[in-house]
Amino acid sequence: MARVVVVGGGFGGMAAAARLARLGHEVTLLERSEQLGGALTTVRHGDFAWDAGPTSTLLPAVVRDLFRKSGRPLERELDLQPLDVVREHRFDDGSAMQLPGGSRAAQLAAFDALGTGLGRQWVDHVASYGETWELLRKEWYERPFDPDVAPRELMTLLGRRESLHKRLRQSLRDDRLRLVAGHRLVMDGHDLRQAPVLAGVDVYLEQRFGAWTVPGGLAALGTAMADRLALRGVTVLTGTPATDLVVREGRVTAVRTPGGEVDADQVVVAVDPRRLPALASYVRRTMPAFPPVVCHVGLEGDVPDLPHEVVLHGDPLLVVRTGGRAPDGAAAWTVLGRGRIAEDLLTALARHGLDVRAQVVARVDRTPRDLVDAWGGSPHGVLWQGPRTARARLGPRTPVAGVLAAGAHATTGSGLPFAGLSAALVAEMVGRAPRRTSGQ
Incomplete structure (x- = not known):
């Protein structure tokens, strides 16, 4: 049985920890914040709640495989449902689809x-x-x-x-x-x-496969994964940032934290490797892809009837997601912005004919820096800087013996399915723990 330490409690880290524990390893997961989930968490304000990060996912088979390989099947935990409309696109010329x-x-x-x-x-x-x-x-x-x-x-x-x-x-x-x-x-x-x-x-x-969500918010997937870690006996240490890897004679032996070293035979890094000095030099030519500007709003009264997601093309590029939770007679939207944002997001939204400013009763704003600080990195992974980026990022292997990488920064795709695939790959590389023989 190997002592495996997983650094990072986002979806990729939790998926790797659950798989490795199911394979018989002694797994400890370190998470710098006070809760697991990373971007798969919930933002709350009064009676309103919004998904902090993604509201849908591709490749549902990745999530189903994760739950099947780590315990009870997904259908016994979550109601993952397909979206009939992935999103609505509205263009500057007034057309839409x-x-x-x-x-x-x-x-x-x-x-x-x-x-x-x-x-x-x-x-x-x-x-x-x-x-x-x-x-x-x-x-x-x-x-x-x-x-x-x-x-x-x-x-x-x-x-x-x-x-x-x-x-x-x-x-x-x-x-x-x-x-x-x-x-x-x-x-x-x-x-x-x-x-x-x-x-x-x-x-x-x-x-080919559609987009999928969970009624009430995709953050429920993060909660289900936290429950799965408990079921599999993973030791979870929240509020415990990893400050570096301890490497002796070219091989990792522990993870350093403010409270001391956590011994490890194998380490899975499921955070931005820039946060760990032992790995930072290997990714100095890459950059993270930063999150957008985000505005969560609670609205009262009659609001426009919109699908799950509406994209308003232009500069800035705006996205409205409507799947938040709200009291009866109210609505919870999340507005995201990219590009030249020279005014309030709701003012920019009003220029597209969606003026809800007078109906706002709750509001939570987050800058890209706020989100990175809260999550300990960007869930969008490594910024594309040409084709060389694919091989410049770390994952699943790293130059340090005993250290593997999973999660958003260890893969070329963005989103939950690619983080999940990277976790499955890492678990396969570590393999099943040897069975104890009698007398051991």
């Missing part, structure tokens, strides 16, 4: 309603990612990368210098389609001119 998930035919019809022939452009673009996703899934997300044995197709994909910005301009002739295709990456803080083509695979995942 609702993007369905999980259906090629439905997306074809939705884009054709936006303009004749646009449906075919869209589905052809999405289809171009089919082989890319299968290659990445098998050889990148589900297998530790080793350049000496990696297939030639993967090395070619990772080395391709074409930017996603260029690809979108070539394959999508309508500006609105390009905005839809790049939306997730832009909201995660990336410049499409610096993002490689492989980063655009999310459009394929949305069409």
Whole structure:
């Protein structure tokens, strides 16, 4: 049985800890804040509550596999439901479209309603990612990368210098389609001119598998994961920041905290490695992708009837999420902003015809710095700075023996499914604890 210390109590860290405990290891999880979950937590103000971070996820099979491999199946813990409409997009020219998930035919019809022939452009673009996703899934997300044995197709994909910005301009002739295709990456803080083509695979995942949420808020997933750690006997130390790794003769032996050293045979780093001096030098050429500006509001009275998420394209780029919890007769929205934000987010929202300023009865504002400080890093992981970024970040292996990396900063995708895949990969690399023989 190995003593494994997991640094970071976000989704990636909790997923790694649960899997490793199920494999028979003695697992301790260190979390700097007073609660687990990272971005998978709840913001509260009076009778209102909002998801602090994501409100939906892709690739539900990743979450189902996590729960199945660590104990009771997901269906006994959470009601994960598909979204009929992934989001609504509203454009500067006054046009709008609702993007369905999980259906090629439905997306074809939705884009054709936006303009004749646009449906075919869209589905052809999405289809171009089919082989890319299968290659990445098998050889990148589900297998530790080793350049000496990696297939030639993967090395070619990772080395391709074409930017996603260029690809979108070539394959999508309508500006609105390009905005839809790049939306997730832009909201995660990336410049499409610096993002490689492989980063655009999310459009394929949305069409093929849909987007999913939990009624009442996706933060319930964080709560369920915390319960799973307790079930698996993981020692959870909240309010315990990891200040560095203790490395002796080239191998990790402990994690240093303000209260002393926590001995370890293996360490899984599920936080931004810049926070640990022993790893910081290895990622000095990378940068984190910072969160957007966030405004949680509680509204009274009649408010516009909006789907789960509405994207208002322009500069600034605004997103409205409506899935917060509110008293009867009220509503809870979250407004996010990216770009040139020279005025209050609600004022910018009013310029798009959604003026709810007079109905605000509760409000919580968060800057990108507030969010990074609260979560101990960015849940959006590493900023794309060209194709080399894919191999410049750490994960799952690191240069320090006995140290693996999981979570948002250890993967090239953004969001819960990619953090979950990285946790599964780390658990597979550590492997099952040897069974004790009689007499031991």
